[in-house]
Amino acid sequence: MSTPRTVLVVGGGAAGNAVTILLRRAGVAVDLIEAKDDWNATAGSGITLQGNALRVLRGLGVWERVRACGHGFDAVGITAPDGTVLHVAEGLRTGGDDLPATVGMRRPQLQRVLIDAVRASGARVRLGTRATSLDQDAQGVSVTFTDGTANRYDLVIGADGLGSTTRAAIGITARPEPTGMAIWRVAAPRPAGVTRSDLTYGGPAYIAGYSPTSATTLYAFVVEAARDRVSIPPESYADEMRRLARGYGGFWPEITAHITDPARVNYTWFDRMLVQGAWHRGRVVLAGDAAHCCPPTLAQGAALSLEDAWVLARMLTSAPSWDDALLRAYYERRIARVKPVVEASVRIGQWQLDGARDADVPGLMGRTMTMLREPP
Template sequence: MTTPLRVLVHGGGIGGLTLAVALARRGHTVEVAEVRDELDALGVGIIQPSNALHVMREIGVLDACVAAGFAWEVLTICDPTGATLARIPQPRMDDAPSNNGIPRPALAEVLGEAARAAGAAIRFGTTITELADDGSGAEVTLSDGSSARWDLVVGFDGIGSPLRTRLYGDRFTPEYTGFANWRVTVPRQPEVRGVVMSTGNQTAKALLTPITDELMYLGAVFAEEPGFRPDPERAHEQLAERLTAFGGPVAEALSHVKDPDAVVHSRISQVTVDEPWHVGRVVLAGDAAHASTPHLAQGAAMAVEDALVLARSLDAEEDVAAALAAWEARRRPRAMFVQNLSRAILKEEMGAATTPEEDELLEIGIPGAAHVLVKPY
């Protein structure tokens, strides 16, 4: 496709900003509509595995990500006492690091600066209020009252995607898995130079992930009732209660957690849009189309892969419709592999029953999946 397009990206998260950079650098006119008032990324840190770092290289921000984060090469498996059971070197797609831990706000800043530098506009405090798609473009009104016509509208608006609801109603809503993720940022211990995963019985798993030279985050997954929410005044104590069986570096990390406000609790849900991810000139990507549990640390990686492959598909095809069809044909199998294996790992770790199809995926396991996912996307 040689004619530049006008593209509206609904959502200024990791995937949306990556798409904005990739498209703007190719000469397309790009605006990002972000409901938040600034790029104040929520959460603590994030893992960028090799395939995500490959995308960062392609959009020109790999060095900035590594400089803002903590690159690592080996996954360490420990028992609850902290004794090492295995050290597993991680594969890489090219000469970038195997993994990079990075604070979410730092990654948002890197991608936001790159999007602006490429020529994309970011419109804060706005969301889509009206959308009319006639098959050759979409007339969109935003919450700030502005209206414009776009050749393509891309929904990178997350697991609770308003654009998904606009397209499909309530057919594809987040499905709670029965588990929740607790995360908190703590000082990095010198020996934590890559992810350290401590597994207990089938009730808990804890991970330590370095995100800068000074910081790491403690993450833990537990089964939680659907209505559970942490006590705002006791969240740090509730986390400690759930991790009483863990010693070693996990216990050391917990000793630094004194503030309940520092603890981030999120329900683990997934979304599977099993109809086409695009309707006319509107397309869903990332968590809006295929949100996964975090057990392969590939959610954000799938989003940035979606973004880069969409930009490449628009390069390669003669029109938007053909590009969207080619993009989805390439992306759906890989995204579903990640979603299905992530869910199977969660169920296995927590002692839930698995299906024969999940058992087959579990034979690949986390180390095997890492080797699968460093292959070209």
Template sequence: MTAVRTIGIVGAGAAGLTLAIYLADAGFNVEVLEKADGPSTLGSGITLQGNALRIFRDLGLWQQLEQKGFAFNELGLRAPDPEATVLAVLPDVRTGGEDLPATLGIPRAELTDIVRRRAVEAGVKIHFGASVTDVFQDTDSVTVRAASGATFTFELLVGADGHNSTVRSLIGVVDRPLRTGMGAWRAFVPRPSEVTRTDLIYGGPAYIAGYCPTGEDTMYAYLVERAQERDAHDGPRIMAELARAYGGPWQEIAESIREDTPINYTQFTAHIVEGPWHRGRVVLTGDAAHNCPPTIAQGAAMAVEDSAVLADELIRADSFDESLLLRYRQRREARIRTVVEASVQLGQWMLDGHKDADVPGLMHRVAHTVAVPV
């Protein structure tokens, strides 16, 4: 006898769908409510480190991810000089174990498509165009109302709807993401042949110039600057100008940015919901409960790890009470705090101009923390 049988998940991103797969495989009745009208094809690329790959391998998805993405085991550091001189090539920590690569770059749409198809195969029902407007609960159930007027009733509701979570607001959690002072331009562009790993340049007109290969012919490039109000319509021109200030592959990247190239600009934010991550029979997971700047590329990994831990607690429990959801948060809190605080600290060092900051030590501490399986 399990604690609950019917579970609703708000949000069809990687965190929500990962949780849905774990639960559906275990025999739960799972429905996902997604506000978008259909599967998203938007976004550039995403960096998945080994601890995220370990979760996806557990779900039988590694081979598909490997085929659609680009795996590598090194991190390059380049100088902000006209040649983008390679200063060092460092072996990356294989946080998922030695039988998985350290890092996989993959287009976001490909990742979501692979995970969504697996969820549907497991029996998960996905409702697109289901924008949640109200949540009501009693001692035994949770009822969700969508903007269309449709209602859904579950024994447990999970808010996996991102850092601007509607569910979080509806259940009265007041914690919100705060801007950290940095912003980033991102572009999804053709991959120059010499780009076979992530290379980072610290300095120049941006704090960080970096890229990640995502397939045989694709990659995403990013430039991190002090946060400011930017006109997205002017994005291709601004990003191309910034890119031209760097050498090496950046010259080819700059040339590939056209007027119609989709460019994304976001300001970095961070938060951790303090206290319980639930109210009654509604619980938060992934970016709805915590988020961090992408400075150490652990945001997606933390979200899917949440899903694995919450699923484990639900599958093992034979009754439902508050202690189940408290255990879930307790298992995640220290690890999440380490990652979020380190991600913010790395950015703050750059904003403050700390040239002697112990960046290698910070990165080493995080890598060895997340290398321990959840």
């Protein structure tokens, strides 16, 4: 019997968890390390998962739990700042006709679903652990860890997010760059009439929106021009978001009444990054936000990360050898799909920053989402 292949996955977010589950299913020995002791199990307010993300989650075997935890819907409303509904667009089912166009859910619940699946897969998980060195040759990678231990792997997958230390360690110099926008997010009780995402363009901010995340909850967000984060003390977060949200009507007054705890409000800049040329160096390869990130104007961040994991795992488990040609083919397959999404997401935000009056936002969204209906 041949020795099982061994993989180290760095990072326990969407991409890292998903690729771990898939590789373990194929019999690959996987160690997963995550820098945070809590495995990001409580961070975040809400997340919008488009159909192409749901397609991967179904492939991971967790779709039924996701459906039970979240709220599926097939339309997006466009409203005026006063709450008047201007248009309701049917969402494109990018995951196929048998999946909703969108599921909203609380981000910690999605993380818990994936954590449980990783645990059940039999992967060895080490929390509060980082890799301190990656020394590789043609046969594998020798890794040392922050606790002083070391191990050797056939492949290392860097899925450690925007600030990826794996990316830096292998000499890829790309870094996230701010786009000029920032977002306030909060989880709140869901008004009875909210059954879909509603978006408002204009008013006190560039965008104000909300998405249901369960039968009783939603997450709301307001997008504005990026401000110096140092100038906004965390204890003022609720006041700042509430000030912007008060300029909107419809369901917003009911939502705004619950924006009271600054610890539950998140403020984040929009970033962009796309590693081009290759996502690997030797036997270390990137996936998810470590390789690309974009503003959430198309709600595709998690979806693209999950797709990376799906494609990489399928290519690794079907290839007789893990060589440069295979990892190059992974990059070429993904860049053709990821690049248009990153560019479209950034362009939509830039149109708003520029105040472009002739911008074809619906057309660009439609073309991009139609492309994503094809399997990755």
